[in-house]
Amino acid sequence: MIRFLLPLVLALAAPSAQADPPVIEQAEASRSGMGWRFDVTLRHPDTGWDHYADAWEVLTPDGTRLGIRKLMHPHETEQPFTRSLSSVMVPDGLRKVVIRARCSVDGWSDQTVTLSLSPGG
Structure with a gap:
């Protein structure tokens, strides 16, 4: 029985690599009302709902x-999309501020974009 569990334990312990995380191609900020x-703009090889x-x-x-x-x-x-x-x-x-994107399979991407906010917007 141990020989069957060992591959499972090793597979669970192996780090998962993000094959295709979402890429932030562009980000902009502007004043809008009080906020x-x-x-x-993101690019990601979406394959469907999965x-x-x-x-x-x-x-x-x-x-x-x-x-x-949230992207529903x-x-x-539609790639890339804004x-x-x-x-x-x-x-x-x-x-x-910092912008980061998430994928439904791989979670939050390590890639971030830092935006400078001008006081006047």
């Missing part, structure tokens, strides 16, 4: 989430 609007880019988020440099844009369906025929998130409240004095 900020973020436009983010594997697709399913979100991106706006973070402070220390990792606090300011907003999340795959975009296998989606927006409005009314994001950014703390006064914060001049940089």
Whole structure:
């Protein structure tokens, strides 16, 4: 019985590599009303409901989430694609935010984009 468990244990312990994480191709921020609007362009080899880019988020440099844009369906025929998130409240004095994307299979990507926020928007 041990010889059958050992391959399973080794397979579970092996690190998983992100084969195709979502890539942030472009990100922009602009003042919008009382908050900020973020436009983010992603590229990901969506294969359908089983594997697709399913979100991106706006973070402070220390990792606090300011907003999340959930993507409700795959975009296998629309690559790259841009989606927006409005009314994001950014703390006064914060001049940089971090954007990162998520895939429904591999989770949050290690790739991030840092955006500088101009005081006037």
